[in-house]
Amino acid sequence: MEYVSRDELRQQFTDTLGELMDRYHLDDAGVFEEEGPExxxxxxxxxxxxxxxxxxxxxxxxxxxxxxxxxxxxxTIEKDDGEEIDGIATLDEVFNKIH
Incomplete structure (x- = not known):
């Protein structure tokens, strides 16, 4: 496993926001972060x-x-209605499920 700092990882996601919005025709996009157990x-x-x-x-x-x-x-996709879909291999597959 390759470990990186949280700041570096956040920056990688931030750097792709514009491309993500254009490619998938999004209304808005930001970086999501959440602490989990342990x-x-x-x-x-x-x-x-x-x-x-x-x-x-x-x-x-x-x-x-x-x-x-x-x-x-x-x-994993978490929808605003609480539904969760996991086990998705690529972002293209994610956005196919969202359409």
């Missing part, structure tokens, strides 16, 4: 499309230095 952390995007809000994220694990590494390359 050594778990979630990071990805909060997006708004067609009046709905979605949190799209990957699971990460933290090491002793508070650096993060992807736990598994599977995206």
């Amino acid at each position: 050594e778990r952390f979630y990071m990805g995007y909060t997006i708004r499309k067609s009046g709905h809000v979605y949190m799209i994220h990957l699971p990460y694990v933290k090491n002793e230095a508070e650096q993060l590494a992807v736990e598994k390359e599977e995206w």
